[in-house]
Structure formats: C-alpha cells, structure tokens
Amino acid sequence: MTDPLRSLLPELYQPLLPEVFDTLAPTESKATCASCAMCAPTGAPAAAAPDVTYFRPDTKCCTFEPRLPNYLVGAILADERPDMAEGRRRVRAKIAARAGVTPQWLAPPAKREVLFGAAWRNAFGRSLVLLCPYYERDGGLCTVWRHREAVCSTFFCKYDAAADGEQFWKSVRGLVGYVERLVSLHVTRAILPGHQPRMDQGLTLEELEDRPPSDADHQALWGAYAGREEELYLQSYERVRGLDRAGFQAILADEEYARREAQLRDTHAILTSPRLPPRLVPRPDLAARPADGGVLVTTYSRYEPLLLTEALYDVVQAFGGEGAVAEVRERLLRDQGLDVPEELLLGLHQYRVLVEP
Numbered sequence: 388m389t390d391p392l393r394s395l396l397p398e399l400y401q402p403l404l405p406e407v408f409d410t411l412a413p414t415e416s417k418a419t420c421a422s423c424a425m426c427a428p429t430g431a432p433a434a435a436a437p438d439v440t441y442f443r444p445d446t447k448c449c450t451f452e453p454r455l456p457n458y459l460v461g462a463i464l465a466d467e468r469p470d471m472a473e474g475r476r477r478v479r480a481k482i483a484a485r486a487g488v489t490p491q492w493l494a495p496p497a498k499r500e501v502l503f504g505a506a507w508r509n510a511f512g513r514s515l516v517l518l519c520p521y522y523e524r525d526g527g528l529c530t531v532w533r534h535r536e537a538v539c540s541t542f543f544c545k546y547d548a549a550a551d552g553e554q555f556w557k558s559v560r561g562l563v564g565y566v567e568r569l570v571s572l573h574v575t576r577a578i579l580p581g582h583q584p585r586m587d588q589g590l591t592l593e594e595l596e597d598r599p600p601s602d603a604d605h606q607a608l609w610g611a612y613a614g615r616e617e618e619l620y621l622q623s624y625e626r627v628r629g630l631d632r633a634g635f636q637a638i639l640a641d642e643e644y645a646r647r648e649a650q651l652r653d654t655h656a657i658l659t660s661p662r663l664p665p666r667l668v669p670r671p672d673l674a675a676r677p678a679d680g681g682v683l684v685t686t687y688s689r690y691e692p693l694l695l696t697e698a699l700y701d702v703v704q705a706f707g708g709e710g711a712v713a714e715v716r717e718r719l720l721r722d723q724g725l726d727v728p729e730e731l732l733l734g735l736h737q738y739r740v741l742v743e744p
C-alpha cells in the first residue's frame with residue numbers, strides 16, 4: 388500500500404476530497420490489465436472448463452457503460468490534451484445522440500441498463516453487445532480514463548486480499564458514487580434551479596425503440612440548455628473546479644455520506660488487520676470439483692477459483708463439525724499430527740472458503 392485513494396481518482400478531485408481519501412489503497416497485483424488476467428492464457432483449450440469464465444480479449448471487463456456525472460463530462464470536454472481527443476469525440480457523439488443524456492449525467496440509454504441488469508451474470512466480459520462506448524478495441528484502452536467515474540476507478544476482477552479486498556473496494560465505490568450523486572445534483576440545481584431527476588417510470592416508447600427522446604421531452608428536461616448541452620456540462624465542471632475544499636465538503640454533509648465514510652474506514656481496518664474469527668465452518672455453498680493437483684473451489688467470486696491440495700481440502704472439511712477454531716486445530720494436531728498455521732486459516736477465511744457460521 389503506497390498510494391492514497393485520492394491519487395487513483397480523477398485530477399479534478401485532488402484538492403477537494405475529504406481526508407478519508409488519504410487512506411492508502413491496496414495494490415491489486417493480480418489484476419494485470421495490460422495482459423488481462425481474465426483472458427484465456429496462450430495455448431489454453433478453446434472450451435474452458437464449466438466453472439472457468441474467460442473474458443474476450445477485445446472487451447476485457449469494459450462490458451459496462453458508466454454513468455458519468457455532469458462535471459466529469461465537462462472535464463473531458465475541456466481537456467484539450469491530445470490523448471483525450473478520441474474520448475472528447477465519443478462523448479460529443481453520445482451527447483448528440485441524446486439517449487441517456489441528462490443535465491446531471493451522461494448515462495447509458497435506459498434500454499441498455501435493463502439489458503445489462505438482465506445479462507451481466509452470464510455476459511459480463513463476454514459480449515460486444517455490452518461493450519462500453521468509450522472503449523478503444525484496437526488498443527484495448529479507455530478513451531476517458533483520466534476522468535473515469537466511481538465504478539471504473541474501483542473495479543478489479545481479482546483481489547490480493549480476496550473477499551476482504553473486494554469489500555474494501557466496494558465501499559470505496561459506494562462512497563465515490565455517492566459523492567458523484569451529491570455533487571452533480573448540486574451543480575445541476577445551481578445551473579437549472581428546481582431541476583428534479585427523472586423518476587424511474589420504466590422504459591419510454593422512444594427508449595424501447597432505440598430512438599432519442601421527443602423534442603418536447605428533451606426540452607422539458609433541459610430547459611434553457613436544450614441544444615446547449617455541452618455548455619451545461621462545461622459549466623458544471625467549472626463550478627466544481629471553482630469550489631474550495633470547505634465548499635466541496637459542505638455539499639457532502641449528510642448522514643448517508645457519513646455512513647459510507649465509516650464503512651470505508653471499517654473495511655480498510657479489516658483489510659489491514661485481518662483477524663481470525665473464533666468459529667469457522669466451510670462455506671455452505673462451496674462449489675468444488677476435482678482438478679489436476681487437487682480440488683478447485685469457487686467461493687467469493689466466480690472470477691477467482693482457488694485450487695486446494697487434497698490435504699488442504701480435508702483440513703477445510705475438518706471444520707464441518709462442532710467447536711471453535713482453536714479446538715479444531717487442537718484436534719487436527721492430536722489426531723492427525725497436523726499443525727495448521729493461523730495464517731493459512733486466515734487466507735482460507737479471506738477467500739471465504741471458511742466462513743463464520
């Protein structure tokens with residue numbers, strides 16, 4: 388852990404985010420994005436085993452379209468560095484298409500969100516239908532990376548601390564996502580007083596038929612900024628950039644923000660000082676199958692199956708009876724001469740092979 392969380396987030400936030408973002412982020416060495424850890428290794432059989440999920444090399448995990456808050460859309464549009472040219476072009480094309488284009492967000496079209504919700508379990512990382520419009524397939528790169536939002540800043544397919552790492556990053560995602568909601572709504576209302584986010588009323592006819600919203604609906608949503616959408620996004624960016632730290636943090640002053648911040652601190656404490664629970668049992672829904680070299684188990688994530696030796700799998704099964712961890716360890720030592728180190732059990736717990744009853 389060497390880099391503070393704030394250094395992993397868009398540069399606009401750097402001087403503004405609260406102290407909790409000085410928390411040191413864990414290094415996720417298993418998410419080797421340049422040579423994607425989820426793609427089939429060279430020479431792997433064409434058909435993966437049923438419990439192994441490979442991603443397409445021309446999508447990797449970018450089969451998701453983010454919901455960009457208005458001020459980050461403005462940051463992209465205002466960023467004239469040459470490496471942002473393609474990202475600017477794609478954002479402009481999305482704004483011109485109007486689907487999912489609101490004063491608060493540059494969001495996926497509503498139908499796409501319905502499809503994603505229904506398909507991600509089976510198709511994440513595996514279908515061009517879900518490919519992000521900001522993903523450059525040829526280079527395998529994100530065209531808006533410098534100004535990416537909460538999900539894209541915090542997703543990893545595998546975690547060095549397994550489920551504890553996943554829990555930590557989910558809490559970071561929840562906090563940054565909440566910052567995005569509060570700040571984007573705040574600046575929207577400063578520019579369009581009285582703006583109300585659209586309530587979820589299901590798909591409109593236009594959304595169902597992949598058409599842009601009607602002129603009347605677009606006008607009602609954008610008011611004086613209909614036809615000047617880029618201008619509103621740029622103003623949102625300038626307003627956030629013009630805030631000082633106290634002004635930014637005043638926007639975040641609510642109970643839900645405080646709850647999420649506390650959750651981040653709690654998950655970070657578990658990550659940095661893992662403790663062995665007094666009682667552990669094998670995960671009730673542990674999926675296990677024989678494999679070369681032992682038993683392949685799938686636990687907290689289908690993206691990270693774990694190969695246990697048969698001897699270690701037997702140790703896991705020994706926790707299936709009664710008794711505290713200390714008692715099971717004593718029993719294994721007395722009956723089988725096995726001295727099971729605490730670190731090993733901690734690792735099995737981090738992978739949620741062994742869980743609290």
Ligand code: SF4
Pocket residue numbers: 417418419420421422423424425426442447448449542543544545
């Ligand atoms: S985080 Fe995404 S790009 Fe990186 S290794 Fe995992 S699946 Fe591949």
Ligand code: SF4
Pocket residue numbers: 448449450451452453519520521522523528529530531532535539
């Ligand atoms: S915004 Fe970038 S990182 Fe996020 S899904 Fe799209 S291409 Fe991937």
